[in-house]
Amino acid sequence: MSKQDPKLLLQPAPLLRQGMTTPAAMRDVWLALLPATAAALWYFGLAALLVLVASIAGSVLTEWAFTPKERRAITLRDNSAALTGLLLGLTLPPALPLWMAFVGGAVAIGIGKLIWGGLGANIFNPALVGRAFLLATFPIAMTSWTVQQGPAEFFTVHASNLTAPFMQAPVMDTLSAATPLGQMKFEQSATPLWDLLIGNTAGSIGETSALLLLLGGIYLFLRRDLDWRIPVGIFASAALFSAILYGVDAERYPSALFTLLSGGMLLGALFMATDPVTSPVTPKGAWVFAIGVGFLVVLIRVFGGFPEGMMYAILLMNAATPLIDRWTQPRVFGRNKGGSA
Amino acid sequence: MSSGLPIMEKEPSSTTLVAALAIAGFLSGIIIIGVYLATFDTIAENKARELREAVFRVLPNVTRMQKLRYDGSELVVLPDNAKDDEETIYGGYNDAGEFVGYAIVNAGPGFQDTVRVIYGYRPAERKVVGMWILESRETPGLGDKIYKDAAFVANFDNLGVDPEIVAVKKGTKSRANEIDAITGATISSKAVVRIMNEAHKKWDARLPVTAPALQQAAE
Amino acid sequence: MAISSKKMNPYDEMMKGLWRDNPVFVQVLGMCPMLAVTNSAINAIAMGLATFFVLVGSSFLVSSLKRWIPKQVRISVYIVIIATFVTVVDYVLLATVPAIHKELGAFIPLIVANCLILGRQEAFASRYPVKLAVMDAIGMATGFLLAMFALGSVREILGEGKLFGVSLFGDNFEPWVIMILPPGGFITLGLLLLLFNWVGERKQAFIAQVAEAERGKA
Numbered sequence: 001m002s003k004q005d006p007k008l009l010l011q012p013a014p015l016l017r018q019g020m021t022t023p024a025a026m027r028d029v030w031l032a033l034l035p036a037t038a039a040a041l042w043y044f045g046l047a048a049l050l051v052l053v054a055s056i057a058g059s060v061l062t063e064w065a066f067t068p069k070e071r072r073a074i075t076l077r078d079n080s081a082a083l084t085g086l087l088l089g090l091t092l093p094p095a096l097p098l099w100m101a102f103v104g105g106a107v108a109i110g111i112g113k114l115i116w117g118g119l120g121a122n123i124f125n126p127a128l129v130g131r132a133f134l135l136a137t138f139p140i141a142m143t144s145w146t147v148q149q150g151p152a153e154f155f156t157v158h159a160s161n162l163t164a165p166f167m168q169a170p171v172m173d174t175l176s177a178a179t180p181l182g183q184m185k186f187e188q189s190a191t192p193l194w195d196l197l198i199g200n201t202a203g204s205i206g207e208t209s210a211l212l213l214l215l216g217g218i219y220l221f222l223r224r225d226l227d228w229r230i231p232v233g234i235f236a237s238a239a240l241f242s243a244i245l246y247g248v249d250a251e252r253y254p255s256a257l258f259t260l261l262s263g264g265m266l267l268g269a270l271f272m273a274t275d276p277v278t279s280p281v282t283p284k285g286a287w288v289f290a291i292g293v294g295f296l297v298v299l300i301r302v303f304g305g306f307p308e309g310m311m312y313a314i315l316l317m318n319a320a321t322p323l324i325d326r327w328t329q330p331r332v333f334g335r336n337k338g339g340s341a
Numbered sequence: 342m343s344s345g346l347p348i349m350e351k352e353p354s355s356t357t358l359v360a361a362l363a364i365a366g367f368l369s370g371i372i373i374i375g376v377y378l379a380t381f382d383t384i385a386e387n388k389a390r391e392l393r394e395a396v397f398r399v400l401p402n403v404t405r406m407q408k409l410r411y412d413g414s415e416l417v418v419l420p421d422n423a424k425d426d427e428e429t430i431y432g433g434y435n436d437a438g439e440f441v442g443y444a445i446v447n448a449g450p451g452f453q454d455t456v457r458v459i460y461g462y463r464p465a466e467r468k469v470v471g472m473w474i475l476e477s478r479e480t481p482g483l484g485d486k487i488y489k490d491a492a493f494v495a496n497f498d499n500l501g502v503d504p505e506i507v508a509v510k511k512g513t514k515s516r517a518n519e520i521d522a523i524t525g526a527t528i529s530s531k532a533v534v535r536i537m538n539e540a541h542k543k544w545d546a547r548l549p550v551t552a553p554a555l556q557q558a559a560e
Numbered sequence: 561m562a563i564s565s566k567k568m569n570p571y572d573e574m575m576k577g578l579w580r581d582n583p584v585f586v587q588v589l590g591m592c593p594m595l596a597v598t599n600s601a602i603n604a605i606a607m608g609l610a611t612f613f614v615l616v617g618s619s620f621l622v623s624s625l626k627r628w629i630p631k632q633v634r635i636s637v638y639i640v641i642i643a644t645f646v647t648v649v650d651y652v653l654l655a656t657v658p659a660i661h662k663e664l665g666a667f668i669p670l671i672v673a674n675c676l677i678l679g680r681q682e683a684f685a686s687r688y689p690v691k692l693a694v695m696d697a698i699g700m701a702t703g704f705l706l707a708m709f710a711l712g713s714v715r716e717i718l719g720e721g722k723l724f725g726v727s728l729f730g731d732n733f734e735p736w737v738i739m740i741l742p743p744g745g746f747i748t749l750g751l752l753l754l755l756f757n758w759v760g761e762r763k764q765a766f767i768a769q770v771a772e773a774e775r776g777k778a
Contacts, residue, residue: 097734111747136738139483140525166721168734305452305528358633365637369644376648380655387658480737 023078028225030079032216033086033271039199039209043148044094047157048205052089054098055130058105059085066114080119084108087127087271090206091264091311092134095146097163100138104130124318125278128311135311141169145202147177177202181263181307184254196261203263210261217270226274229283233290234269234297235260241298253302264310265297278318285321285328292317389421396431396444399461399471401498403433403441407555411547418556430544432552433461440552442470447540451532454478456487458536460497464550469506469537472497484529493530496520502541508534568688570695577699583676584707585756590676594711595745597667601724604712606660608705610653610668614645615677615701616694619685623693626686638681639672646671676704707752714748715739 040048063081064072075081085105092101108130116122135142141160149156160169180191180201195201199209207213220226238259245253259265273279273293280289293313300309396406408419411428419429431444442463448455457476460469474488486493500506501517508522508530509515522530583589593611598604618641622629629637650668653661661668671677680700685693716722719739721729738744 100734115750133738136741136743137736138734139480139737141734143525163734166729166734167732353630353632358630361628361630362633362636362640365640369640372644373647376651380651383655384651384658387655391658480741483737 025225026079026083028220028223029083032219035212035215036206036209039212040205042151044205045149045154045156047161048094050098050161051092051096051101054101055089055105056082056085058102059109062106062109081109084126088130091131091204093145094205095144095158095160096141097169098161099165100141104134107133120277122277124315125272125275128272128315131311145177145179147202179203185307190254190258193257207264207267210266213266213270227286229286230274230279230290231269233287234294237291237294238298241295263308268310268314273314278321280321280324282328285324288324289317395459395473395475396433398473399444399459400433400442402435404436405434406431416553418553434555438555443548445540445544447536449536451477451479452484452528456532458533460537464548467502469497469500469502479529484526486523486526487529487533493523505538506534568692570691573692574695574699577703582703583700584704585753590674590704593667597664598708598712598715598745599740600716601712603663604708607664608708610649611671611704612701613649614671616697617645618642618677619680619693619697622681622685623690638678642677643672711748715744
């Protein structure tokens with residue numbers, strides 16, 4: 001394959017993995033996440049900001065510590081480590097102890113990215129690796145959700161936020177709340193769609209407001225920073241699967257719209273599944289990947305042990321990505337399937 | 342190191358090979374039998390003690406027990422060293438030898454792996470009077486509260502079984518047949534309840550209000 | 561035996577298992593018990609001791625009997641010998657420490673399949689005199705035990721805030737649940753391998769540096 005004439009290729013080098021190397025692309029993602037991040041601060045106040053900062057600090061410091069001195073300036077300038085930290089932070093509960101957010105950021109970069117060889121070489125989405133680690137490590141803190149206190153009490157910081165490192169968070173009773181997905185799973189009650197749309201629910205810092213996340217996604221699409229097939233495929237397959245289930249038993253299963261607007265669906269589909277490093281490069285592969293994610297999300301949410309399945313769905317399809325890439329490699333013209341003349 | 346293998350000049354006969362293996366197997370067998378016999382009593386005693394402790398734990402005021410087996414029509418008393426099976430339960434008796442209640446073991450899927458539950462049941466009051474987990478691999482710190490959380494275990498100390506046991510959200514327990522589930526470990530809590538309901542359904546009609554009288558003399 | 565054992569020093573044979581040829585960190589053998597039962601220091605040590613007994617016993621027997629074991633059936637005979645020791649360990653643990661036996665569960669019988677043990681019989685005990693074979697087995701088994709303990713203690717300290725069941729950080733410690741679960745075993749083992757390799761590389765670099773300096777002087 002190495003001898004093919006580049007002029008004959010109709011697609012931009014589908015066999016090459018493109019790392020998110022350009023700082024410009026990173027800047028676009030930062031901008032796209034801005035509205036949702038701002039909304040998070042509006043809803044959850046200073047606590048959310050502190051969790052985000054802790055998670056970003058964990059990521060950036062780890063990247064700094066494990067990068068050889070001479071490469072530090074280059075590696076840190078593209079802000080990719082900070083972006084990983086931000087994405088991770090947006091998936092965390094607002095009352096999470098800050099030290100846990102820091103550990104999550106460090107794991108995301110250390111085990112999620114650097115150990116594979118750095119940016120562009122990792123198999124799994126680093127932010128989600130960090131979150132998966134945190135969920136398995138601190139299951140109680142990671143599933144303790146708080147009610148939104150609103151902008152009037154911006155300066156509220158939860159006692160659990162300020163837990164000393166390695167110590168247990170105090171149990172919170174007064175402010176605790178269930179996420180829409182939790183209510184769906186354990187009480188079969190659906191949150192009104194309008195609340196999901198504007199983000200007026202309990203949940204992770206950055207996943208409550210469907211509308212603002214969608215706005216960011218559209219911006220990224222317009223800037224051509226994301227493969228539209230992935231979010232569209234995820235939405236379509238998740239909606240179809242949950243519509244079928246809804247048709248079978250509307251009492252037990254959530255509607256398609258609820259599936260799309262709740263939990264980490266939008267944040268994951270728009271900002272994590274689309275990570276070019278960990279998703280397939282061919283258009284056909286992108287469809288396979290996306291449909292797989294959408295199907296798995298609904299499967300895990302409805303039949304699995306956890307109320308939310310976005311993280312595992314994406315990580316599982318990340319694992320399948322090299323295989324999808326191999327299966328969907330376009331044939332070179334004039335050659336047979338095996339690639340020989 | 343590859344040069345280290347001795348070069349065999351001629352193949353040994355199959356008889357030699359079989360004999361070598363047979364001798365090795367024979368000697369090994371003798372050793373294993375010796376160890377088995379030497380440790381048999383201690384192992385049996387350990388097992389019996391473990392079971393006794395579990396039965397005494399789920400049946401308050403019980404100091405003696407005997408094995409009972411449902412033979413298709415009634416409960417018969419088994420000797421202590423009989424092998425347990427699906428139809429075996431345990432009768433608990435107090436100091437005076439009076440029947441207190443049954444201890445019933447059942448297993449079923451939990452959140453991660455099979456959970457084995459033993460619970461004490463008093464047929465006269467139709468009540469569960471205690472529950473203990475014999476075996477589980479539930480998530481440490483979360484699902485393992487089904488036996489580490491004293492408040493959860495205490496749910497079963499005086500629990501009605503009619504129409505069946507129900508796990509409700511923590512703090513909302515209001516009826517005699519309800520238990521408070523563990524926050525964050527609803528699945529494990531419900532698994533325990535399901536396993537107990539299953540066992541109760543199977544045993545309810547089979548258990549007479551008074552079990553066969555205690556047969557052995559006091560220990 | 562074709563190999564002369566005159567130059568081999570029993571002490572060296574023992575020490576190589578601890579660091580240079582450490583069965584876990586260098587040879588990456590015996591991963592199944594390594595990952596499965598190291599969720600606490602005491603389990604790790606119990607498993608390490610069980611393996612120690614089986615490995616040293618088997619090496620002793622195989623080395624003593626090597627003249628009478630026909631080459632064609634040697635693997636079967638080794639397995640019979642190993643399995644005998646494993647069964648003995650299994651019953652003894654069940655009788656003396658039932659609680660630990662319950663934790664280790666199926667992994668005691670699985671010592672039979674630990675490639676470290678069969679590997680030492682085939683590569684070493686069957687070729688060298690009893691004294692060397694036993695020293696080699698002691699070294700390897702100790703190396704394995706130390707690695708088990710390293711993994712087990714890291715996992716117990718982070719996973720429960722305890723070491724040998726003694727609380728280290730007080731009641732408020734937040735346990736890292738993942739460390740007790742299987743993924744924690746993989747992650748910790750990976751990080752320990754990383755550390756071991758890193759230390760090894762630093763040592764090599766240091767030796768090279770010293771050699772360079774000495775050449776410069778000369």
